[in-house]
Amino acid sequence: MAQDDLLPLYEQVRRKLLSEMEAGRLAEGSFLPPEFELCATYGVSRITLRRAVGELCAEGLLVRQQGRGTYVAPRKVQQTISLSGFADVAQGSGHKAGHRVLSRDDHIDAPDIAARLAADRLVRFLRLLEINDRPITLETLFLDPRRFAAVLEPVAVGKSFFGALREAYGIEPAGAERSIDVGFARASEAEVLGVSTTEPVYRIEKWILDAQGEPLALSQTVTPCHLVTLTVKT
Template sequence: MLNPDFVPAKSLYLQIKDKIKEQILSGEWKQGSKIPSERELCKTFGVSRITVRQAIAEAVNEGLLFTVQGKGTFVAGTGKEGQEHKISQELAKITNFERTLSSKGLSASTRIVKYEITSVDLALSRILELDMSSQVLHLDLLGLANNEPYVLYRSSFALDTGIRFLEKAKEKEKAKTGFSTVDLYQYFEDIKPYYVEQTFEALAADDYLAEILAVDVGTPLFLASSIVYDVDSRPIEYKNAYYRGDKYKFHIKRYF
């Protein structure tokens, strides 16, 4: 039976999210505590499991809750406290993956998801300024925090450059360290990044991204698309980074 306190004019899952927020603000649900199961919440609020899941997803996106794979959903708090579990990615400078996570007390690691060599397509030939007869190497790296997927990096390089990055990535993976391609440039004397052009947008996880990042299909993600250039404005790398929306937030300081 539907809870009589709900207002017909407002989406039901948003009202459930508001109820969750009330539980946190009132102290009923303590910061860091595990919230009741979906079944219990369905019974408490008299709504369907789909509605409860939508409400939880909204609360996660708002920073009220956070999820731990295989363990459940927990209270993050409110306001600034509610954002403490999220990684704050600085947009004004290039940041090291492992250092960023360690600043939050998280253990970083990176896994090579896949790599492949293909003929360049028209779009990529223009981005990397390659002839249509060229081959490219695609490299997918999964960044993990405490063994939980946080971000997927999908990079493309001219073949010769890509092979060198792949070899170094294999070494880093074997050493069980956290890294992205940003951290690999330091090993090459003749490949020096000078600047990067980036665009940011929101998107929903498709089947592939959901499986790799261990989230539900449709989960909000941040997509950062980057082209890395050398000092002569020659493109070195094209990369799409898919960040989990419940794990990352982005920060930039701007001046008037």
């Protein structure tokens, strides 16, 4: 009797599914076959299959998407939380970074943010941050258009904010205040990121600071947890 035969049925199925994923027969982003087909393939009940699939979902290897099924999660990106910007971190890890601008609003009513930035008015960019052309993070970026007029067009056409700030003003962000939370994707966020509203996401609010500790901009990001492993660099 093989050692695996001594394991519970659901664990045997979990290992077989895992083997299929590791061999590439179940590719990243592909949906699992229908339940009845998998039950027939592995000779198990739906209850057993669902437990095996549930275990892989809990491990972040599979993702359930309401109304569509369960798919193989892409391999996680290692993302470092540091003073560097998104593009700098991605490129430093050998990846290609992209900033897809979804919208720009030059008339934002956010008095608390404006007060913190000492701004008369604000510009807000909604951007989809990508690594190797894969959507990773939805970002809302708030800027003072008077103070940083020279970065507006570069950011609007998909350039890095940190890179534009460096090139236009010679400013290098010196610090950040962050709050990190975990919640679920809102409907509008889920649609853009291609996940379900039951998908756990990291929510990070980051005030980008200059050398005097004064805020330069505010970045609010939403990142599906199954796509990224966050590493803190001190």
